[in-house]
Every structure is written in C-alpha cells, then in structure tokens.
Amino acid sequence: MTQLLGESTYWRGEAADAFREALDGDLPRQLRNAHRSVSKAAAKLRGWHDDLVGYQATARRYDTRAKLDAAALMRAESHHERARTTNVPEPELKAAGDAVTRAREALESVRRLARELEETHRVEAGRVAKSLNEATERLAPGEPGVLDRVLKWVDEDLGDFLSDVSAVVGFAAMVIGPLFPPVGLALLFVATGASFGALALHLRDPRVHKSLKDGLTKGEFDADFWDCTVTLTGDALGSVPGVAAVAHGAKSASAASHALGALGDSGGIASAARTGSSAFTSGATIAMDGLRQVENPLAGWALRSTPDAVQETVKYTLTGTGAITATSHLPVFGENETVDNTATAVDGVRAVVDDGPSAAAKAAHAWTIIAR
Structure with a gap:
C-alpha cells in the first residue's frame, strides 16, 4: 500500500484523489492492526502446538504404563487367588496379597497422573482460547451482529x-x-x-x-x-x-x-x-x-x-x-x-x-x- 501511494503521486484527477483517499484512510491502520492481531494469535498457537505435542507424548507414556500395570495387576490377582485356594503358608499368602495391593496402587497412580494431565490440558486450552480472543482487542474489528447488519441495511x-x-x-x-x-x-x-x-x-x-x-x-x-x-x-x-x-x-x-x-x-x-x-x-x-x-x-x-x-x-x-x-x-x-x-x-x-x-x-x- 505504501508503494501504491508513492507511485500514485504522478496520477492526477478526481479518480486519483479518490484512490489516494481510500488507501490513506482507515484501511492502512486496519491492515496494520489485523497484522498485529494475527501475529499475536500465531505466536499463541505456536506455543500451544509445542505444549500439545508434549501433552500427547506424555499421554502415550501414561497409556503404555497403564496397560503394563493393568496386566501386572491381573497376574498378581491370579497368583493371589491360586495361593488362597491351595492352602500355601501364611507368609506366602500375605506376600501375594501385598503384591495385589502394590499393583492396584501402581495402576491407580498412573490413572491419577492421566487425570491430572487431562485437567492441565483443559486449563491450558482455555487459557490459549482466552489469549486468542484478547489478540483481537482494539485491533481486529469484531464480526457485525444482527443489529449492526440491520442498521447498515437501513442506512x-x-x-x-x-x-x-x-x-x-x-x-x-x-x-x-x-x-x-x-x-x-x-x-x-x-x-x-x-x-x-x-x-x-x-x-x-x-x-x-x-x-x-x-x-x-x-x-x-x-x-x-x-x-x-x-x-x-x-x-x-x-x-x-x-x-x-x-x-x-x-x-x-x-x-x-x-x-x-x-x-x-x-x-x-x-x-x-x-x-x-x-x-x-x-x-x-x-x-x-x-x-x-x-x-x-x-x-x-x-x-x-x-x-x-x-x-x-x-x-x-x-x-x-x-x-x-x-x-x-x-x-x-x-x-x-x-x-x-x-x-x-x-x-x-x-x-x-x-x-x-x-x-x-x-x-x-x-x-x-x-x-x-
């Protein structure tokens, strides 16, 4: 637009004046504001992308760990059930029961970590969404509502x-x-x-x-x-x-x-x-x-x-x-x-x-x- 305005100085007449007035009015300011708004939004989205990649990698680790812990719990429960039905010595039965308890705690621990990750994701997603809305404040104009469209039509x-x-x-x-x-x-x-x-x-x-x-x-x-x-x-x-x-x-x-x-x-x-x-x-x-x-x-x-x-x-x-x-x-x-x-x-x-x-x-x- 700066180039157009500079080159149009050699143009004379009513059309030239109207052209320069159109380019030299609110449009340049609105374009600059739109650029700043989109740039701010892009920076927020790049940061969210990096966070999301990390969340996904962590979630995959939790998923793998949960599968292993669930399998370990099934084995511990099966071993405990066999020990209980075959009248093994008390110390061995107690050890089998302790193994079940530890396996359950391990599975519950990874599930708790997964829920915490989900909550972190939800909070951060809301924060990013809010920051994207804030990127338009005093910069990008809002989409006209029904009343704005009606008033424009009346005008x-x-x-x-x-x-x-x-x-x-x-x-x-x-x-x-x-x-x-x-x-x-x-x-x-x-x-x-x-x-x-x-x-x-x-x-x-x-x-x-x-x-x-x-x-x-x-x-x-x-x-x-x-x-x-x-x-x-x-x-x-x-x-x-x-x-x-x-x-x-x-x-x-x-x-x-x-x-x-x-x-x-x-x-x-x-x-x-x-x-x-x-x-x-x-x-x-x-x-x-x-x-x-x-x-x-x-x-x-x-x-x-x-x-x-x-x-x-x-x-x-x-x-x-x-x-x-x-x-x-x-x-x-x-x-x-x-x-x-x-x-x-x-x-x-x-x-x-x-x-x-x-x-x-x-x-x-x-x-x-x-x-x-």
Whole structure:
C-alpha cells in the first residue's frame, strides 16, 4: 500500500484523489492492526502446538504404563487367588496379597497422573482460547451482529426500509383500528407517511432509474426491473391516503384563515397560525378517518355473495401478506433470490387485486370531500 501511494503521486484527477483517499484512510491502520492481531494469535498457537505435542507424548507414556500395570495387576490377582485356594503358608499368602495391593496402587497412580494431565490440558486450552480472543482487542474489528447488519441495511436502503415500515404499520393499523380507533388512525398516518418517503427516495435512486431505463429502452425485463416497478407502484399507491389527507387538511386550514380574516380577528400571525394548524389537523384527521373506512371495491364485488367472516378474512389476509413479504428481504434472513422473486410476484398480484383498487376508491372518495 505504501508503494501504491508513492507511485500514485504522478496520477492526477478526481479518480486519483479518490484512490489516494481510500488507501490513506482507515484501511492502512486496519491492515496494520489485523497484522498485529494475527501475529499475536500465531505466536499463541505456536506455543500451544509445542505444549500439545508434549501433552500427547506424555499421554502415550501414561497409556503404555497403564496397560503394563493393568496386566501386572491381573497376574498378581491370579497368583493371589491360586495361593488362597491351595492352602500355601501364611507368609506366602500375605506376600501375594501385598503384591495385589502394590499393583492396584501402581495402576491407580498412573490413572491419577492421566487425570491430572487431562485437567492441565483443559486449563491450558482455555487459557490459549482466552489469549486468542484478547489478540483481537482494539485491533481486529469484531464480526457485525444482527443489529449492526440491520442498521447498515437501513442506512444503505432507507427507501426499502420505509416501504417495509409502511406495509407492517398499515397492517397493524387495520388490526388495531377497530379496537382503538385513535391509535389505528395515528398508525395510518405513519404508514402513508412512510410510503411517501419511500417513494421520494426510490425516485431519486440511480439504481432504480437504471433498472427502469434498461427495461424500457433495452427490453431488459429482468427480476430487478420488476422489483423496482412493483416497489414504486406500492409506494405510490400507499401514498394516496396521505396525500389526500394533507390536501384536505390544507383546504380546511385555508378556509379557516379566510374565515378568520372575514371576522376581522386582530390576534396577529400567532393567532392565525394556531387557527390554521388546528384546522389542518382536524381536516386531515377527518379525511384519513373517512379513507380508512373505504373498502376495496374489487374484493367487495368478488365476495359479495360470501359471509362477512369470509370477506374479513380475505381483507386481513391480503394486507397481512404484504406485511410478510415486506420483511422477507431483511438482512437477518439473509439473501435468497427465490424468496425475493416470490415476494415481488406476490406484491405485484396484491397491487392489482388489492392496493390498486383500494387506492383508486380512496382517491375518488378524497376528491369528493375535497371538491365540496
């Protein structure tokens, strides 16, 4: 790297500056730290190798000695048994018994040494393992955990993150809304706001531009093209309620300001701002609450002859499926092309049979209340 930096001094231009900045930043320090970390670890492993070779040699000696002592014990026990059954003199019988005792003690001694060696091996192995971990302290960076990967993904793919938030929060609003209407309404504002933010970010994303351009101009209708198309469509359809609510809120604020002026209120700018803000919030809330109650006309027509329970199940299933596909490509689940393509296909179908008709019905309803 030092050589590269030295040779690049003759290179001029933006690319050269970017090259030198990349090499002269954190990378050299990280490489030096990695070298020191690996060197420390290598030294520990070399020492452990030498210790392990010695332990293995000692263990082999103990194993050989234990076999010999076990054989000696069997012979001593056999001799003692013959002496006991043949009525040999007492001194000879006692000597045979003492021989058995000594053989047992010898075997137990070598077994004790083997257990001590095993414990020494265990302690030293733990010490070496700890020293290997310490070799990375303040040197080698740790492997990123799940939270680190998720935060990195959010930072690099904020648009996708907001799309996923919109889908999940929208489903939560549908579930919670009937039980706690104010909470469900607040969640709807969050969901539509997230969709609008995702749409704005995706429209500015060069990758999205290139994929759509290649598809429309070169006929490259690959998985990336359809993924970008479905994502933008979902973001746009999810933004409809939010745009409509804001538009109605702005109309209400404008009407309140005109009414305040007609009454000749002399409260000044602060009074006008409070009145306009209150009217905007009230108007947006009323509009969003009305949009929340607009059903999917296509599903309603297709299921018109079915019981209410079936219609409710289909409604929750369609929205819940969107929440599931939204989380399918999170980094905690890894990258799986089959899963991603399946999620894109499912979202495309949902856009046609659920999101699209629902957004159209909501837009029509919003136009009705705004045009009053």
